[in-house]
Amino acid sequence: MSAVDDPWLDPAQAQARLARTWGSLPGWWGALATVDHKRIGRRYLVTAFTFFALGGMLALGMRMQLAQAGSTLVGPDLYRQLFTVHSTTMMFLFAVPVMQGIAIYTVPLMAGTRTLAFPRLSAFSYWVYLLGGAMLWLAFLVDAGPDTGWFSYTPLAESQFSPGKRVDIWAQMVTFTEVSALAVAVSLVTTIVKQRAPGMTLARMPLHLWATLITSLMVVFAMPAVMLATALLIMDRLVGTQFFAPSGGGDSLLWQHMFWFFGHPEVYIIFLPALGMVSTVVETFTRRRIFGYPVMVLALAMTALFAFGLWVHHMYATGLPRLGNTFFMGASMIIAIPSGVQIFCWLATLWQGRPRFATPLMYMLGFIVVFVLGGLTGVMLASVPLDLQLHDSFFVVAHFHYVLIGGAVFPLIGALYYWWPKLTGRMPGERAGQWSFWLLFIGFNVTFFPQHLLGLAGMPRRVYTYAQGLGWDGLNLLSTAGSIVIGMSVLVTAWNLLRSLRRGEHAPPNPWDAGTLEWATASPPPTWNFAHQPVATDAHPLWRERESLPCMSGLALDKRELLLTSGVEARPDVRETSPGPSIWPLATALAVAALFVGSIYTPWAVVIGALPVTVTLIGWFWPKSLREDE
Amino acid sequence: MKRPMRFVGDVAQLPAYGHGHRSLTWWGTMGFVAIESMAFVLTIGIYLYLAGHTPEWPPHGNQPALTFGTTFLALIVLSIAPNVWLNRRARAENLSTVRLGLVVMSLVGLALLAIRVFEFPALGVSYKESAYGSVTVTLLGLHTTHLATDVMDTLVVTALMFTRHGRARRFVDVSDNAIYWNFVVVAWVPIYLVIYFGPRWL
Ligand code: HEM
Ligand SMILES: [Cu+2]
Secondary structure, eight states, X not given: OOSBOOTTXXXXXXXXXXXXXXXOOSHHHHHHHOOOHHHHHHHHHHHHHHHHHHHHHHHHHHHHHHTXXXXXXXXXXXXXXXXXXXXXXXXXXXXXXXXXXXXXXXXXXXXXXXXXXXXXXXXXXXXXXXHHHHHHHHHHHTTOOOOSTTTTOTXXXXXXXXXXXXXXXXXXXXXXXXXXXXXXXXHHHHHHHHOOOTTOOGGGXXXXXXXXXXXXXXXXXXXXXXXXXXXXXXXXXXXXXXXTOGGGTOOHHHHHHHHHHHHHXXXXXXXXXXXXXXXXXXXXXXXXXXXXXXXXXXXXXXXXXXXXXXXXXXXXXXXXXHHHHHHHHHHHHHXXXXXXXXXXXXXXXXXXXXXXXXXHHHHHHHHHHHHXXXXXXXXXXXSHHHHHHHTTBHHHHHHHHIIIIIIIIHHHHHHHHHHHHHHHXXXXXXXXXXXXXXXXXXXXXXXXXXXXXXXXXXXXXXXXXXXXXXXXXXXXXXXXXXXXXXXXXXXXXXXXXXXXXXXXXXXXXXXXXXXXXXXGSXXXXXXXXXXXXXXXXXXXXXXXOXXXXXXXXXXXXXXXXXXXXXXXXXXXXXXXXXXXXXXXXXXXXXHHHHXXXXXXXXXXXXXHHHHHHHHHHHHHHSOSSGGGGO | OOOOEEEEEEOTTSXXXXXXXXXXXXXXXXXXXXXXXXXXXXXXXXXXXXXXXXXXXXXXXXXXXXXXXHHHHHHHHHTHHHHHHHHHHHHTTOHHHHHHHHHHHHHHHHHHHHHHHHHHHHXXXXXXXXXXXXXXXXXXXXXXXXXXXXXXXXXXXXXXXXXXXXXXXXXXXXXXXXXXXXXXHHHHHHHHIIIIIHHHHO
C-alpha cells in the first residue's frame, strides 16, 4: 500500500490515514501537547477575548468613577492601577495577540498548507503569553497591579519613586508578551514565504497574507526595543545600573525614545492586520477583486516603513530641539497618505460591486467611518503647537480610542463574524449581529466623542476625579452611558456566537461564496486542513475555478509532511516533515516563566533559571525517533 | 456543496529536505538573527546616545584594557575558516568530517567563553558606577549570551551527530548552526569597536 497521496486512492481510506497521522494525542495530555495551528489559534482567540472582557470591565470601572464630579467610588491609587492594567491588558494581552491568533488560525488555511512552519514554537508562544497575562492579573488581584501607565515613564518608574514590585511586574509582563509575539512573527513570516500553495505567486497573494507578512516584519524590528528597554529598567531597579538615572550619568528621555521607537509601530502592528481583514471582507461581500491591488500592497508597505520614523511625535512636550520636531511633524502628517489611499480603494471596490450589507461588512464600514475621524484628530495632534496644548488631556484619550477601537476592534469583530463559520462550523445569527454592530457604533461614539470636547475644555487624563462646577459633568455622564452601550454590544456578540455553537445553522465549506483557499475545505477544517495539496491559479482560486479545484498529489499520508515552495513564484521545491505533538513547548514555557518571574525578585534567577530552560530546550529539539531525521 | 478536485501535478518526486534557504529552519534562524541584530543595534545606539549626553566619556577616564578583547577578536575571526569548512562538509553530508568539524568548533567556542571570563574585569568599570559602566557591561553581556547560546547549541548538535541520528536532515541542523555562528562572529566586530574604541575615540 502506498504511503503517499495519489489520485486513485480510495478517499475514505486516505482520510483515515491522514487522521491517524495528523491527529492530536487523546485526553488532557493531548490538549497540552497539541501543535495543531487551529487549536492554538482558537486558544489565542479565547484567551485574548477574555482579556478584552477583563480590560473592558476595568474601563467600565473608570467610567463609573468619572460619571460624576468628586466621586469616591475609586481612590487615586486604585485609579492608577485601573488605567495601567486596562491599557496594558488591551495593548499587550488583547490587541497584539488577538491579531496573531487570527493569523495563526487563518494563514496556513489561506496559504493552502497543512500547518504553520514552526508549530511547536507557536504552542510555546501561546503558553508564554498565557502565563504572562496570568501574572499581571494575579498581581492586580492582590493589589500589586502596575500603576505607572502603559508606557511607564522614568523617572516615575525608577525605584525611588515607585518602590515595591508593581513596575517590575509590568516590565516582565512586557517581556513575556514580546517573547511570545516575536516567536509567532517568525513562524508566520516563514509560513507565508515558504508554504504558499503552488501557483500563489507574490502577485497573487491575498491581502490578508500581505498584511500579516508586513506586520510580522514590523514585530521583528519593533519589539526588541521594548524588550531591551524593560530589561534595562528592571536592571536599574534591581541591580543598580544607571541607564535612566540622571544622577549616575543616565538619561530619563532615553526611556521615552526606546519605548516610543516600539510604541508607535505598535499601533500599526495592531492596525495593519485589521487592514488585511477589511480588504478580505470587502472583497467577499462585494464579490469583486479589490480595486488597485498593487497600490494596496504598496500602501501597507509604506505605512510600515514610515511607522518607524514617527516616534518623536509622542515627545513634543519634552523640549527636544525645534527642528527635529518639525521633521517629525511632517512625517506624521505624511503617514496619513497611504491610509487615505487605501480608504479610496475600498470605497471604489464597494462602488463597483453590489455590496451585501451583512454583519461582517457592516463592521468594516463602521471601521472606515470611525477610523477616518480618528485619523483626522491624529493629524491635528501631529501638529506641534496643537499637541502642546492638548497633551495629556482627554482629547488624546478620545483620539487613540478612535484609532484603536475604530482601527482594530471594529475590523476584528467583523472578522470574527466572518471566520466564525470556518472556526466552528456554525453560522452566527444575522439579526443579533446587526444589533451588535449598531450598539457598538452608537455606544462607541457616545462614549468617546464627548471626550474630545472634554479635552478641549481642559480635562486631564489619568486623574481619578474632577471638581464640580467646571462644566464637565454632563459630558462625562454621557460618556459613561455610552460605555454601558459598548458593554451591551459585546454581550450581544458573545451571546450570539455562543448560542450559535448549539443552535446555529451548520456551515457549508464556503457559506459567503468567498474566493480564498480557507473556504475550499470543510468548516471546521480537519486537522490536516486539505485532503490534497491545493493549487492557486488566481488570488481567488474559488472564484476562478467554479467547476473543479486544481490540486497536487504526492504528499505523504503516513507522516506529517508539508510542501515547501519557492519564495516569489511559489514553485514546488521540497517536501519537509513537520513536528508532531510534544509536551516540551509547555515545559519550556514553564521554565521560561519561572526565570522571568524569579528575576523580579533576584538577579540570580537568571543564572539558576537558565538551567531548566536549557534542559527543556534540549528535550524539545532532541529527535525522538529515526523517522524524524528524514 | 463540495467542489470536485482535479489533479494537475504530483510532488512525490521532490526531495524530503533541502539546505540553506530551501529549508524552514534557515528562515527561522534568519528571523532570530534579525531580532538579535536589532537588539545589538539598539544597544549600540544607547551607547552612542549616552556618550553624546555625557561631557566626559568614560566618566573617570579609565579605558578598558585591550588584551583580552583583541585576543578574542582574533580567535573568533579565525574560527570562520573551520566554520565555513564545516558548513560545506555538512552540505556534502559527509559524517566523519562533520563530526571532526563540530568537535573543533565546540573547542573553539569553549576557549572563547574562557577568554570572555577575563574580559569582564578588563573593562575596568562596574555596571553600578555610571551609565557608561552600565551600557558597556550590558553590551558585553549581550554578546556573551549569544556566544553561550551558540556554544550550547554546538555541543548539543555535536552530541547528536555522534548518535544514530547523525544523518539526513540533521546535516541541515549542522549547517544552520554554522550560519548562526557566522552571525555571532560578525556581530562581535562592531561591538568590539564600540566597547574598546568608543572610550578612546568619542
Ligand atoms: C471597550 C471600551 C473602552 C473604554 C470604555 C475605555 C476607557 C478608557 C478610560 C476611561 C481610560 C482612562 C482615561 C484616563 O483617565 O486617563 C482609558 C485609557 C486607555 N485605554 Fe481604553 N477603553 C476602552 C477600550 C480600549 C481598547 C480596546 C484599547 C486598546 C486596544 C484601549 C487602550 C487604552 C490606553 C492605551 C489607555 C491609556 C492608559 C494610560 O494613560 O496609560 N482602551 N480607556
Ligand atoms: Cu505615534
